Amino acid sequence: MKELRKTYLQDFRDSWTLCAHCGTCNARGPVIPHNWKELPPPEWTSPYHRCPSFEHFNFRTYNAQGRGILAMRVFDDKDFPLSDDLMKAVYTCTSCGVCSDICKATDPLTAIWALREELVRRGAELPEPLGKIHRNIDQTNNMFGSAKPVKMEGVPTEGEDIYFAGCNARFTQPKVIQAVLKTLKAAGIEAAYLGEEEKCCGFIPGHDGQTDLLEQQAMRNIETLKEAGCKRLIVSCAHCYKAFTVDYPMIVGELPFQVVHYAELLSQLIKEKKVSFTKRIEKKVTYHDPCFLGRHCGVYDAPREVLSAIPGLELAEMERNRRWSYCCGSGAKISGICYPEFGNAVTKERLQEGMQAADHVVTACTTCVSQMSRVARNEKMDVEIDDISTLAAEAMGIELP
Amino acid sequence: MEIIQAIEKIVGPDRVSDSECVCLSYAYNAILGKDVVRKPDIVVMPKTAEEISEIIKLANEYKVPITPKGVTGTSGHGGCLRGGILLDLTLMDKILLIDPVNMKTVAEAGCSFFKLSHELFKEGLMLPTAPYGPGPNVAASAILPVNAFGETKYGANINLVEGFEVVLPSGEIIRVGSMAYADFDFGPYYRYITGPDLVGLFTKMNGALGIVTKIAYRCLKRSEKWGFHTYYWPMDKIEELTKAVLGLTAAEIFDVHLNDRWSWNMIESVTLPDDCYFLMQIILNADNDLELAGREQTMRTICESNAGSYLPGFAEDFYTRWPTHFMFMEMVAPPRKSLPAKLPRRYMIMFDELIFPTSRLPEIYTKMMELCKKHGLWGFPQFSAFSGFPMNAQTISGHSWTPLDDTDPDVMKHFYECQAEFREWFGKKGGTYQQRLPPAAPDYVWTNQMGAFKLIRSIKELLDPNDILSPGTFELFEQEEA
Structure with missing residues (x-):
């Protein structure tokens, strides 16, 4: 069972020797020029710059x-x-996945992940601070190694609906936790929050080659969530979402609970008229598709449906959106941490692109929020960055600390 | 001073690297199963012809080889044969001119065909001989012509090239053909300016006589109407098939693409009629419906009077679907699930980019089959799939690719023996190659034309006395190996 999550270079050797080096996966410019009959349809007219590290x-x-x-x-x-x-x-x-989205024949990103696993097997010393993060996750169940996460008084710690906040929200973004729990409560869903009992999803080791640790965290989380009576897990971090919906099933098979992203749930609740946005927000915002929610998991519409439902709010798209969305700079919480100069440059580019569309960037991933907020602050960029949950709370008239 | 420090002074520290990993990642070519290129020692990413000029002067001073590389086509060396400095031209990708009235365009060497075509389309123009793959950049495709759709009507891609800007081995920047007039009032309007055609000197030369930095193309009007059709022939009708190809080429049909059934047998979604052995996919272009109908009638008459049977839905789907055939790897991978699991997905080019008279197709194909059978490389599931691009001037550029287990020494022994036997036979016939030079092609491409080869060598020695530009390009490798 465990072997299911492993990737091996051997699996990619045949497809890579098949690679004709056509360059589609990375070439700058449009992916497809024409089929002689017509110009490419919009979905194929790709942006000029796609691969952040290139x-x-x-x-x-x-x-x-x-x-x-x-x-x-x-x-x-x-x-x-x-x-x-x-x-x-x-x-x-950055594991953004744009190359694999273009070339399904060779699936380059999965091959890169396989290469990382191979390097770990060969005893390579991973770039810092990955080793420290692994120790933190193993010993403290969070990537920061912090002792105490945000506490939420009066919130149940078990139930059928459980909110999985993720490390970023649990330790650095209490406002998001408040927003998610209060908006859901207003819509009739009393979600539990595990607090100290929540375990890091293991996304980072799962994608830097240390997949044993991902498996360990998968087991720990599934056990904890089962014990807490979870029937539906609500996630607001795109990385956690990918771990639960894509990686965990490869380790344990079908999960004993449903997994839904907060934006998906909120969109559904809006359609069911269980959410009422009572406050107008006269703002123009742009939505940043997190790589691991969009390209990796195919969730593009739900966040836009939520934003479009907020009265007064104008949603403007960035040039690179949906399948062509550009990395926020976090780089799967790996390249941005290990090579911060590179990560920050990517973030700056993405924010500048966002500012062409609006002066307020909204996203649906706490990791993206964390990365973009830090760079905007350091670079003194005049742009607001919010998780979709806080904007939803504001529109519902919910006050946040 | 170390050469890398000297290069840093020209391009800055961020666009030069001698890192082992950086250099290794450029040690590839686009020839399936053939590793003819070597690892460069330094990779540089110039942005201007002037930077290249300065780097070439340094290379002369240090006697270091220097080779250009764009984004690859699906063939060609595409890299260093002797190590040294590799110039990655992909940052030189600006479109400098699109003149819709005079139907000309000028772009920097690293501009991709996709980028250029995309912009030309908006102006009602096209470069019809677009090569396989999206990335081939405009200069790489000229200095190593690639397989391209549209060749049946318009010939090789190089036929549309009208001028170059080139940095010579001395570092001097010159312009030839229409580019010589690019800065005059009339602009780059004609290839055959006074004197001999120097554009030809810089084609198919892998950067050995100069590094192309700008390229001028003659564009064509983008056709309004297109038709996509497929005909097929049983195996015993190869003579009739050949007559059909000759007829369609004479009728200036936009593109004919010829395959045997093995190419399509691998694709799960494709089911072919039992008596279908050769397939011909035909693309027609026209300015209006009437002209298109006329061309379709011509096509039908030629194919059906030569034993061709119509296969509806095949080309129509293949050529109009997104992504298009440019991403042909999407079409062949993964292979048909019904292939035996032990058959590996490693492809190697057995008969590579051969150029021969269309009229000799039956003879060539029969020889391939005979040799493949002899070496156990024929028939399903072990096969060698033939793919041919009939070109104008009644020639075919064809190749075959073979899935095999390249870790099995016995299989590989047969593969190379089969290839060598064919090459010996084909070379004696006067066959040649479209897009490869030795060592990717056999030496007979030079030894069959010794006079021309000696002249090219003399020109090379004259222009490049230190032999620094793409060394190894104009050499006889079999002799060297011996």
């Missing part, structure tokens, strides 16, 4: 094609030197 470092080493070539070199040579250069090439991939 755009930042420029060398092909930092795109799917270059990493694929390195992956095969590693595969073919059991003594391939595990140099800092190799680690940088492999761990600056």
Whole structure:
């Protein structure tokens, strides 16, 4: 059962040797020019810049094609030197997934993840602070190694509906926790919050090659949630959402509870007329599609439906949206942490793009919020950044601390 | 001073690297199963011809090889044969001119066909000989011509090139063909300016005589009407098939793409009639419905009078679906699930980019089949799929690709023996290659034209006395290996 989550370079060797190096996965410019009959339909007219690490470092080493070539070199040579250069090439991939969305024949991103697993198997020293994060997750069940998460007085700690806040919200964004729980309560859903009992989902080790730790966290979480009586898990972090909906089922099969993203649930509640946005918000906002909610899990419409339902709110799209959305800079909480100069540059570019559309960026992932807020603050960028839950709370007239 | 520090002074520290990983990630070409390129020692990403000029001067000073690389087509060396400095031209990707009235365009060498085509379309223009794959950049496709749809009517991509800006091995920047007049009032309007055609000197040369930095194309009006059709032939009708290809090419049909059934057998979604052995997918272009109807009638007459049977729905679906055939790997991978599991998904090009007279198709195909049978590489599930691009001038550019287990020494022994036997036979016939030079192509492409080869070598020695530009390009590899 456990082997299901593992990826091996061997699995990709055939498809990578099939790769014709056509460059579609990374080439700048449109993916498809024409089929002679007509111009490409909008969904194929891709933006000029797509792969964040390629755009930042420029060398092909930092795109799917270059990493694929390195992956095969590693595969073919059991003594391939595990140099800092190799680690940088492999761990600056943001895992945004745009390459795999373009080329389903070779699925470059999964091959890059397989390469990371192989490097771990060979005993490579991962870029810091991944080692520290792994220890934190293992020992304290959160990526920060903090002792006490945000407490929510008067909120049940067990029940059929459980809100899984994720590390970022639990330790750095209490406002999001308040917003999620209060908006859901106003819509008739009394969600529980586990607080200290919540365990890191294991997304980071699951995507930096240390998949054993992801499996450990999957077991811990599923056990805890089962004990708490969970029937429906509500998630507001895109990374946690991907871990629960894509990775965990590969480890344990079907989960004993349903998993839904907060934006999906809220959109459904709006359709059922269980949510009432009583306060007008006269603002123009733009929505940033988190990679792990959009491209990786296919959730594009629900957040937009929520924002469109808020009276007075105008939703403007960024140039790169939906399947072409650009990474927030966090890079799956890996490249942004390990290579902050690169991560911050990506974030700045994304925020500047957002500011072309509106001066308020809304997203549906606490990791994206955390990354974009920090860079906006440090760079003194005149842009507001919010999780969708806080905007929903405001529109429902719910006061947050 | 180390050469890398000197290069840093030209392009800055962020656009040059001698990192082992960076260099290794450029050690690839686009030839399935063939690793003819070597790892560069330094990768540089220039942005201007002037930067390239300065880097070439340094390379001369240090006697270091220097080779350009764009985004690849599906073939060609596309990298260093002797190590040294690799110039990655992908940052030189600006479109400099689109003149819809005079139907000309100029772009930097690293601009992709997709980017250029996308903009040309908006102006009612097209570059019809768009190569496979989205990335091939406009210069790479000219210095190593690639397989392209539209060749049946318009010939090779290079036929539309009218001018180059080139940095010579001395570092001097020159302009040839229409580009020589690019800065005059009339602009780049004609290839064959006074004197011999120097544009031709810089084609199919892998950057060995100069590094192309800008390229001027003659565009065509984007056709309003298109038709997509498929005809098929049984195996014993290859003579009739050949007559049909000759007829369609003479009738200036936009594109004919020829496959045997093995290409399609691999794709799960494709079911072919039992008597279908050869398939011909035909693309027609026209300015209006009347012209299109006329071309369709011509196509029907030629195909049906030569034993072709119509296969409805096949090309129509294949050519109009998104993503288009440009992403052809989407079409062949993953292979048909019914293929035996032990058959690996490793493809190698057995008979590669051969150019031969269309009239000799039956002879060529029969020889391929004979040799493949001899070496156990024919028939399902072990096969070698033939794909041919009939070009104008009644020639075919064809190749075959073979899925095999390249870890099995016996299989590989047969593969190479089969390839070598065919090459010997094909070379003696006077066959040649469209897009490859030795070592990717056999030496007979040079030895069959020794006089021309010696002249090219003389020009190379004259222009590049230090042999720094793409060294290895104009050499005889079999002799060297011996």
